[in-house]
Amino acid sequence: MALSSKDLSVGDVHESLVVDNLTRTQIVQYAGASGDYNPIHTDEVFATQVAGYPSVFAHGMLTMGMTARMLTDYVGDGRLTKFGGRFTSQVWPGDTLTATATVTSVEQGGGAPIANFDVVTTNQSGVVVFSGAATARLD
């Protein structure tokens, strides 16, 4: 399941559609699972009439969680050693997100080989909504 260092080269790209037409229901589902019920994510009346947004919008951590799925599907279960990034733009109901990992280095090291990745998630208009990096243990 896990990636082998022999099969990876700098510049390799792995891409995955992580959500197609994000629903308000999925945002609420994430609120329930994570425990973050902030009404800017869950309450259209509050988000529009009080907070002044065009609608509710997704938790940054929902975007990051969906992006993590692309990574773990790529590098294997329990293989990530680092994953982080910045939330660069809001994600709205109806958005379709694509997450991309690009290999920036492969290190043989003393122990197990590792790979570093740039991680970017973009919406259907090409706007970057999450930008970060990850590191994984390889075979």
Next chain:
Amino acid sequence: MSAETFPVEAGHIMAFARAVGDFNPVYHDAKAAASTEVGGIIAPPTFVQASAQYDPDYPLRPRPGMTWFGSGRTPSGLISESSASEKSESSGGGGGGTGLHAEQHYEYHRPLRAGEVLSVSTRAGESWEKQGRRGGLLQFREAITEYRGQDGELVVTARSVGVRTGQTVKEA
């Protein structure tokens, strides 16, 4: 404030993985997970965020005896019914600006398994200010949270950066 202990439960992992659209059996099927390299149900990479469920004072969950700022009879629980007919003057729920999550970084020291009970400790990191392009003055605040296993060993280290904006962030 944060949770002090975080019981990592299989049902919670399943619900969390569903919410992020991840149907990998290693997050919900004990039998299938047993035959993988990790050998059992593990938590997905961002799962420790859900430790908020165990924070008794978590402000983004309605709590007994506390006024909730989301809508009910009025658009916000912080707006009285008599003033609700007037247009709300406040922008942002908690009064003034809006708090948003700017960055999140994790270090994974080993896989996090269903059935573990983690101890959690959070400390403040750095704080800084920046003039924003879209949201006025931005105030950043960093927090570092360590999730430790039964023997005190680090399982996950999380670093989050929150930002408070002077005004509602405009759509990009």
